[in-house]
Amino acid sequence: MRYLIYICFLISFTINSQESIDAALINSTDIKIDQIVALDNFETFYYLQDNILYKQNKDGTSINYSNYQLGEMSTANAFNSLKINLFYQDFNLVIILDNRLAEIFKIDFNTAQPYKNVSYVSTGFDNTLWVFNIDFQQLELYDYKTNKTRFSAIPVQSIVLSLESDYNYCWLLTENYLYQYNYFGSMISKIENTGFTQISKSNGHLILKKEDTLYFKHKKKEDILPINLPKLLINQFLLTNETLYIYDLEKLHKYQLKIN
Incomplete structure (x- = not known):
């Protein structure tokens, strides 16, 4: 029995003391x-080349999307392949594409009420986007179908470096902290950067x-x-x-x- 306990202790210690991946x-x-x-x-495989979004299938066939009138594409997010979002920061605008790369929605934050000055965009659940509002220095969960902000986080006090999300969570990396929020908008962790x-x-x-x-x-x-x-x-x-x-x-x- 002691031997078994000792073995279990060693296994637990090995797991908990992992120092690298x-x-x-x-x-x-x-x-x-x-x-x-x-x-x-x-x-x-989704990729950008010469300001064009390409979707390449496993068999090598591909389709693409471009909109040169909007200038350079700032970010592209294909986490939800049925609602791919393309962010054009110079125009403060997002284009939503379906899985055939056809436009299904255009979000112009310049005409939104209230106006939003956005620097980062990432996919949310349902018809939402996580957006970072520069003017208020805060993360927002925005419903682009109803033009309503479902959630606004407490403003951050440092420069934003990255924004990532899935259907359940959103991560906001700033120079000072890494924040994690759930889809209700509650902050569930805050780790020093x-x-x-x-x-x-x-x-x-x-x-x-x-x-x-x-x-x-x-x-x-x-x-x-x-x-x-x-x-x-x-x-x-x-x-x-x-x-x-x-x-x-x-x-x-x-x-x-x-x-x-």
């Missing part, structure tokens, strides 16, 4: 694009970048652990389930994370 290289693919938007479980500049999410897990290193935060744990990777130029990174993609401007590297 290992990553096994699956493959590397030559690619030259401006920006990766998303890679889903069906190997559908110790130098992270970018984030990516999948299924509640987070990947964070600090200088030339990537870190992993499990959705059920507070620890933020470094990922063991070879020295790479990390231009972009994405997390899909437990698969980490890193783009170095020449190759797209695919890694399997080994998460305890």
